[in-house]
Amino acid sequence: MAKDKAISVLMCGTFDPRFGRNRQLLRLMKSRNVNVTVKNYSLWSSNKVADVRQGKVQRALRAIAVYGQMIVALLGQTLNPRRRPSVVLVPHPCQFDAVVVGVVCRIVRVPMVIDYFVSLHETVVDDRNIVSSTSLTAKVLRSADALSAKLATLILTDTPEDAEAFAKETSTAPSKWRTVWVGADSDFYQPVSATPAPEKVVLFYGTYIPLQGIDFIVRASLLLPKEYQVRLVGDGQERPRIEKIIHELNAPIELFDSVSEEKLAENISQASVCLGIFGTGAKSSRVIPNKVFQCMAMGKAIITADTPAIRHHLEDAVVTVPAGNPQALANGIVALLEDVVKIRELETGARKLFLEKFDDNKIAPLLVEALQAASGKASVLKEVPLSVMDHLRFALVHRALLLLQPKSILEIGIGQGSFSTRIAQWGQYLGVENNPADAGVAAARLSHFPDAEFRKGGIEQVQPYETFDLVCAFDALENVESDVTALRSWVEHVNEYGSLIMSTSTRNTRYERKGIKKLLAAAEMEEVSIHPYGAIGGHAVEWVSSKLLSRHLRFVQPNSVLIGKLLAVVAVPMKLLQRPFLHTSVGVGWVVVARRKRGAL
Structure with missing residues (x-):
């Protein structure tokens, strides 16, 4: 593949290189032959919730050491004409990194693009309820959200609905925001020709965060025919609470720990129907989760909550039910699993829409265009000087x-x-x-x-x-x-x-x-x-x-x-x-x- 207008990208921050979104951005850039240098510094462990709850002094000392190291490396890269990147990309979680990197980029006059995958304040305070909305931590997170967006040349996010909400939240112009869909890695998520299982398997997998609404899935399982198998795969913050609900209700749920992507794709291929998210919060209404794209890529029938983001972008490729409603979810599952023709229509439609809109070949140009615009390799909206x-x-x-x-x-x-x-x-x-x-x-x-x-x-x-x-x-x-x-x-x-x-x-x-x-x-x-x-x-x-x-x-x-x-x-x-x-x-x-x-x- 010929290179897009020559740009070089320094992917810099304290990000987790194994996180799906970060792997996606790197994969998309490499697919377009963008020259990428990765500078990754370990600040967060795999359990970010535990990191947030650490002692303040311990977190501060670690941050000072890590960011000092990052600044030295960033200056060495940007001040060397032979190594100077066209743009610096700060992946998720970008906010604190972007405040530090953004100041350096302003000084050395290199544009910075950030991947504002989530709002820190919304995630920690509103969604996961880790700290109080009146706490100092909440104020710091809100400030980091806003300042990172203001320092960025351009900002990436995963849906237009998120872009609109985050622009308002951070007091930045909507034109500064670009959508790069989450998509799915075709190395793992492809249609599989398999003999249909005799069981009717309802699959959910996830990281047990509140927006997924797993408790509604558990309650819906009580309303399903006994021959249906409901499987939950994964681990995370809310798993202890969900397990407690399962035991209290004696819900017919099969629990499995997190698995590799290869094994996850195998589980998806064996499912009769896959579930999206069912949370009732504002965040749930704006996102299209990774799992929905992955199941679409594999050509599976999907049921998820009826939200503005799903409604606007996925058309009739999925079945939707009201968020937070176990009875409606159970009814939707039964109606779908008893209609083989409908399942086949959904499987075909999901795969077709994925290839048309959300395949890497469709998403990669969106990312590259944003990087080119930030770096000056593509036309950008120029403001006229004012008196x-x-x-x-x-x-x-x-x-x-x-x-x-x-x-x-x-x-x-x-x-x-x-x-x-x-x-x-x-x-x-x-x-x-x-x-x-x-x-x-x-x-x-x-x-x-x-x-x-x-x-x-x-x-x-x-x-x-x-x-x-x-x-x-x-x-x-x-x-x-x-x-x-x-x-x-x-x-x-x-x-x-x-x-x-x-x-x-x-x-x-x-x-x-x-x-x-x-x-x-x-x-x-x-x-x-x-x-x-x-x-x-x-x-x-x-x-x-x-x-x-x-x-x-x-x-x-x-x-x-x-x-x-x-x-x-x-x-x-x-x-x-x-x-x-x-x-x-x-x-x-x-x-x-x-x-x-x-x-x-």
């Missing part, structure tokens, strides 16, 4: 985007597209601009964004039936004859549960807080927030501009990347200075967030 004043304003706009998480966006009067190149990363984007000179620049800048569309003209270019989760208009009210009429025309394109973000200057006395509220009411919108921007820092910029620059140069966009970065640095303390004034009227302009009045559509 200092725009940095102050966009800080509040970005805050609103994190709150609203829009999937479709209309921006009116986009100018040359300085904000557009940031907003277009959040979803399907449409921008309009009627100034011919600005329109040409904006169209060129948006051409790099696959989900963005530009139309030359004003609001009339948007069809009456087109509505959006978010409509934006920045400093546009000052340029219209009737602000009420203009605002109403914009609001027509806000969908039922949509929102509006607009900005305006404080120089016009009509646009004081009371005036803005009155204007929103006239357009049947209700206030979400009205915040001033530019307190102190913006005033300083205006004063300097008025003394040193002609009026029309105050808000000219920087046309150099270097100047843009310099202005971004200058804006940092000013953004901090404006925060204490967000609930006052002190500033050079307003950023307004509003939504439709419920029932107004």
Whole structure:
């Protein structure tokens, strides 16, 4: 196979190289002939739950030693021109590693991609209940989740649903996240021609974590015909509790310890039907577990919980039942095992869908594209440099985007597209601009964004039936004859549960807080927030501009990347200075967030 655009990857961290996801990433890169160097440092044992419960001093000393060693090796690799990688990949568990590696990568200017396979806070606190949500450990885990995502150039995760949830949780733009499905290793998981067993075997295997909902399987086994054999294979955190439930209920369950992948594939081939997961937590609703992909690869009939992730991506290739419902699970098992035709249809459909969407040949390009994008070997979404004043304003706009998480966006009067190149990363984007000179620049800048569309003209270019989760208009009210009429025309394109973000200057006395509220009411919108921007820092910029620059140069966009970065640095303390004034009227302009009045559509 010919190499993809030449990239070299340093796979670095405290990861377990035997863990399935980490083996998968390495396997996918090698399948595309990517040059991979692995630097693995042992921090975690095979029992990470026990590691978390270790004494704090013991964990801290071990971490200092391991991360010191990692930093030295990372610097040696990245500062040597002959060994310098195109990108550093931090596998699961990535968060603590990524904080350390990310700082080094920023210093040596090497992009970092992380595999955000799980949220540490969600896993340790919400899912496994190892520590309290109010504990210091929980706060540290949440901070590690967020900081690792912010330091990363691009972030991998295993489903679009996880990407959406984690982007919101870590306050990062959705465009920073890429999906690389878990898939299955075809060296182990292939259809096997075997003589059907006379028994009806129901198989579950896993690591006994809460999201798998094994207790529901145990309770469902009590409702099955006696001739059915229910087998649980594996070990993990919840196994003692599950064994206790089995003994208390005298459930007809066969328990087996963990087995090798070769033996696991043999067990799958002998099963009449394989089970997925049945937990009721938020995490369960977003994932497609490894076992489902493996059983699909082997062409087996599968029953799993009906969740958004399963529903959206696996179509009719599996049977679904309500999560956390033993009776529904038992009914589903009986109905399937008594219908041989249905079983054969599922087996064929599962294998077909796996080959179409989740085989290594389909997943590997997703990983390589992400690595290329991070390393600069493929086109990436480039943000246009901002003026200092725009940095102050966009800080509040970005805050609103994190709150609203829009999937479709209309921006009116986009100018040359300085904000557009940031907003277009959040979803399907449409921008309009009627100034011919600005329109040409904006169209060129948006051409790099696959989900963005530009139309030359004003609001009339948007069809009456087109509505959006978010409509934006920045400093546009000052340029219209009737602000009420203009605002109403914009609001027509806000969908039922949509929102509006607009900005305006404080120089016009009509646009004081009371005036803005009155204007929103006239357009049947209700206030979400009205915040001033530019307190102190913006005033300083205006004063300097008025003394040193002609009026029309105050808000000219920087046309150099270097100047843009310099202005971004200058804006940092000013953004901090404006925060204490967000609930006052002190500033050079307003950023307004509003939504439709419920029932107004």
